[in-house]
Amino acid sequence: MNCEHCKERLATVTVTQVVNGQKSEKHYCEVCAQSFHPFNLDFHKEEQIPIHQLVSNLFGLPVWNSGAQEKAPSTPKKSDQCPTCGFTFRKFLNEGKLGCPQCYETFGKQLPLVLSKIQAGTTHSGKAPGKPNHHNEWIKKQIDSTREQLQLAIHEERFEDAAELRDEIRELERKLERGGVDAP
Amino acid sequence: MNLEHFLKGEAPGWMDVKGLDADIVLSTRIRLARNLDGYRFPLSFTENEAHQIDVMIKEALQSIQNDEHRFSHFTVKEMPALQRQVLVEKHLISPLLAKKEKSASVHLSNDETISIMVNEEDHLRIQCLAPGLQLAETYADASKLDSKLEEHLPYAFNESFGYLTSCPTNVGTGLRASVMMHLPALTMSKQIKVVTQMLARLGMVVRGIYGEGSENLGNIYQISNQITLGKSEEEILKDLQEVALQIIKNERGAREALLKNSRIILEDRFNRSLGNLKYARIMTSEEAAACLSNVRLGVDMGIIKEVHLNVLNECMILIQQGFVQQYAGTTLQAGERDMYRAKLLREKLNLNNQMIKEKGEERYDV
Numbered sequence: 001m002n003c004e005h006c007k008e009r010l011a012t013v014t015v016t017q018v019v020n021g022q023k024s025e026k027h028y029c030e031v032c033a034q035s036f037h038p039f040n041l042d043f044h045k046e047e048q049i050p051i052h053q054l055v056s057n058l059f060g061l062p063v064w065n066s067g068a069q070e071k072a073p074s075t076p077k078k079s080d081q082c083p084t085c086g087f088t089f090r091k092f093l094n095e096g097k098l099g100c101p102q103c104y105e106t107f108g109k110q111l112p113l114v115l116s117k118i119q120a121g122t123t124h125s126g127k128a129p130g131k132p133n134h135h136n137e138w139i140k141k142q143i144d145s146t147r148e149q150l151q152l153a154i155h156e157e158r159f160e161d162a163a164e165l166r167d168e169i170r171e172l173e174r175k176l177e178r179g180g181v182d183a184p
Numbered sequence: 185m186n187l188e189h190f191l192k193g194e195a196p197g198w199m200d201v202k203g204l205d206a207d208i209v210l211s212t213r214i215r216l217a218r219n220l221d222g223y224r225f226p227l228s229f230t231e232n233e234a235h236q237i238d239v240m241i242k243e244a245l246q247s248i249q250n251d252e253h254r255f256s257h258f259t260v261k262e263m264p265a266l267q268r269q270v271l272v273e274k275h276l277i278s279p280l281l282a283k284k285e286k287s288a289s290v291h292l293s294n295d296e297t298i299s300i301m302v303n304e305e306d307h308l309r310i311q312c313l314a315p316g317l318q319l320a321e322t323y324a325d326a327s328k329l330d331s332k333l334e335e336h337l338p339y340a341f342n343e344s345f346g347y348l349t350s351c352p353t354n355v356g357t358g359l360r361a362s363v364m365m366h367l368p369a370l371t372m373s374k375q376i377k378v379v380t381q382m383l384a385r386l387g388m389v390v391r392g393i394y395g396e397g398s399e400n401l402g403n404i405y406q407i408s409n410q411i412t413l414g415k416s417e418e419e420i421l422k423d424l425q426e427v428a429l430q431i432i433k434n435e436r437g438a439r440e441a442l443l444k445n446s447r448i449i450l451e452d453r454f455n456r457s458l459g460n461l462k463y464a465r466i467m468t469s470e471e472a473a474a475c476l477s478n479v480r481l482g483v484d485m486g487i488i489k490e491v492h493l494n495v496l497n498e499c500m501i502l503i504q505q506g507f508v509q510q511y512a513g514t515t516l517q518a519g520e521r522d523m524y525r526a527k528l529l530r531e532k533l534n535l536n537n538q539m540i541k542e543k544g545e546e547r548y549d550v
Binding site: 012030084085086087095096097098099100101104105108111114115118119120121122123124125126127128129130 | 219221222223224225227228229305327330334339340341342343344345346347348350351352353355356357359381384385387411412413414415416417418
């Protein structure tokens with residue numbers, strides 16, 4: 001799809017706005033989206049996206065860039081308070097940060113909405129306390145999937161590919177023996 | 185170790201020139217964000233909580249201390265502003281930590297490859313640095329330390345959200361991996377824009393090394409993952425590694441093309457830059473960074489032979505304003521800084537160019 005603004009470049013940015021329950025979606029290319037964005041958000045410059053702006057935009061909330069124009073929101077939503085730190089979901093949206101580990105449970109229902117916009121998923125798949133051999137498990141998984149590919153390659157008589165896959169498996173097995181660390 | 189040890193102008197251990205693809209990838213950095221369960225995040229905690237956390241982490245580090253992990257502890261509040269800035273410029277602490285008032289502190293390993301920041305944006309930030317491209321190895325170091333600390337500290341962890349962090353951009357793995365790359369040929373041939381756009385699409389960020397707004401100062405770019413949730417550590421590292429290798433390949437290609445098409449122009453440019461560094465009397469940080477980048481490329485291409493990369497690495501750190509002022513021994517106005525910077529560079533490049541330092545044997549055990 002081409003950008004709705006310049007109609008030239010490929011649209012890569014989707015701007016979703018929810019205003020009074022009315023959802024609208026716009027597709028822009030990167031160049032237009034940057035010049036267009038109400039907060040002039042720069043996607044590349046900072047390590048941490050000013051997420052409060054991103055989410056405020058997402059939820060159609062007013063921006064607090066200057067205290068003077070701050071108006072009481074027309075639809076005061078009664079949000080739950082986090083019992084440990086007193087944060088509300090609205091406060092999180094404004095700050096862009098959570099108050100304490102408990103917040104993740106308090107706002108467990110709303111958070112995935114935000115996370116799905118800024119992360120690759122909403123569920124953790126990685127290291128966890130008490131599971132130190134994760135790296136090895138990952139290599140084992142890789143070996144399994146490569147073996148499957150190898151079988152497929154043999155079945156389809158793609159022998160050059162098969163040879164490469166076989167070498168790859170050997171390399172992975174060597175890594176596994178050495179404790180999961182790549183040799184330089 | 186006293187603080188002076190960490191304020192020296194020498195290039196730190198992670199800036200050694202021995203890493204893999206060290207001509208293009210200057211260093212690899214791994215950062216893990218962790219928090220303690222039952223305590224509010226630094227954004228909203230009290231002085232008392234901050235202090236308790238500081239003590240708990242200090243005790244945990246003492247109990248895991250061995251030959252591999254030995255740390256010196258410094259409290260941010262007790263450091264003068266200039267010394268904080270020097271540590272920031274050496275990438276040992278973050279600009280945010282330098283500004284913290286509530287019981288914020290840092291634990292540094294003597295070779296400066298590990299830094300553990302306490303009460304920054306999160307309770308605990310483990311940072312490991314290594315020269316060259318060594319994502320898997322550096323992560324292994326960080327993860328090992330993390331696993332040891334985990335036995336002594338109640339990490340805030342949740343089955344579905346992973347390691348809990350103050351900012352949702354770090355939640356999950358809490359892992360930020362970055363590689364610092366010198367990409368002069370891609371910059372000169374204007375291909376860097378395409379690279380930056382490609383990276384954004386892959387969920388990676390590009391920044392300059394000298395902090396915000398210094399995008400291509402010295403043609404040095406820091407590339408890091410943005411996504412921390414929904415991908416495992418290994419996937420994150422693998423993706424970044426692939427991207428880095430691709431960029432290295434492109435940079436090498438661009439260098440070859442430059443050398444083939446305009447060798448004499450390059451020779452002229454590199455030697456002029458070296459001349460400026462050796463003889464100029466006023467040097468802004470921008471000019472110094474640009475000249476150092478040219479000389480570095482000249483050394484990589486074999487055109488400049490009398491300068492060692494170690495000296496260039498050192499200069500890259502020294503040209504920052506905190507170091508210049510420390511060298512002068514006093515705070516300086518911008519104009520004075522440029523004069524001292526030029527003096528510092530003259531000294532380094534005229535004295536050191538024959539003295540190739542043999543150092544870092546004991547440092548390179550990362």
